[in-house]
Amino acid sequence: MPITHYIILSLALFSIGIVGVLTRRNAIIIFMCIELMLNAVNLLLVAFSKMHNYAAIKAAADQKLPITEAILNTGSEGQIFVFFIMVVAAAEVTVGLAIIVMMYRNIHSVDVNFLNRLKH
Amino acid sequence: MTITITQILFWILSVAALFSALMVITSKNPVHSVLWLIATFFSISGHYILLSAQFLAVVNIIVYAGAIMVLFLFVIMLMNLNRETEPQKNRWIKMAGAIAGGCLLLVLVASLKNVESASTIEDVKGGDVGFIKRLGKELFSTYVVPFEISSILFLSAMVGAVVIGKKE
Known part of the structure; x- marks a missing residue:
């Protein structure tokens, strides 16, 4: 598949997440849209990682070079990075949902329009 | 130009991901949003498998669709939010949000216009x-x-x- 297909797919998913954050008022759904944007970025990172990996292996094979471990490892940084993004997202979700639960306990709503006390 | 099975799967998974992502932001009921988001994560996992990133596909299903979304469902049901709670709001805000997101997508896609699309992802040995x-x-x-x-x-x-x- 051409890499541009994956770029456009990820951009579309990211934009859908942004539209959700801008239009919805429910704090939990806004949070879910942030997760959607994180996943769009993850997909793009994995696609680029595979692209670099295949390009490196193909280049080495074309030049008749021995395929070393370093060449086979090309692009693994992207997937390790996705792994760490998932770790951080899991930590973020626990704290964020705790904050939403506390907000519900205090104002009995998860509507972000009621969170305007700093305005008055 | 022949259409391979990888391409067919790519298009099916892309349509599934985009459709379920749209349903996430348009569903009135928060529980339906969570379920559609799980569908999105499954189709993204399908993309990972298509890119032969098996480890991340499995981690995506276990961590995101398994743990995080269950946490979301748990909180929604704990607060008894599974009714259509969102009040009627200004549709201009909705329209402005859609236009802003559409403009962002347009600018980002337009910036790809001069990119060399020669680089492809094809399965090679090893x-x-x-x-x-x-x-x-x-x-x-x-x-x-x-x-x-x-x-x-x-x-x-x-x-x-x-x-x-x-x-x-």
Whole structure:
């Protein structure tokens, strides 16, 4: 598949997440849209990682070079990075949902329009 | 130009991902949004498998669709939000949000216009960078310090969630 297909797919998913954050008022759904944007970025990172990996292996094979471990490892940084993004997202979700639960306990709503006390 | 099975799967998974992502932001009921988001994560996992990144596909299903979304469902049902709670709001805000997002997508896609689209992702022999054997070796040798630091992050997130969620 051409890499541009994956770029456009990820951009579309990211934009859908942004539209959700801008239009919805429910704090939990806004949070879910942030997760959607994180996943769009993850997909793009994995696609680029595979692209670099295949390009490196193909280049080495074309030049008749021995395929070393370093060449086979090309692009693994992207997937390790996705792994760490998932770790951080899991930590973020626990704290964020705790904050939403506390907000519900205090104002009995998860509507972000009621969170305007700093305005008055 | 022949259409391979990979291309067919790519298009099916892309349509599924985009459709379920749209349903996430248009569903009135929060529980339906969560379920559609799980569908989105499954189609993204399908993309990972298509890119032969098996480890991340499985982690995506276990961590995102399994753990995080269950947490979301749990909170929604705990607060009894599974009715259509969102009040009637200004449709101009909705339209402005859609236009803003559409403009962002347009600008980002337009910036790709001059990109050389020669680089493709094709399966070659020995390209097993997404497998657990290779990633695990890398994770526990080069990236062992960030890995350990992430455990501290988890610990602090856990303590933070307990402290915030506690009744004062």
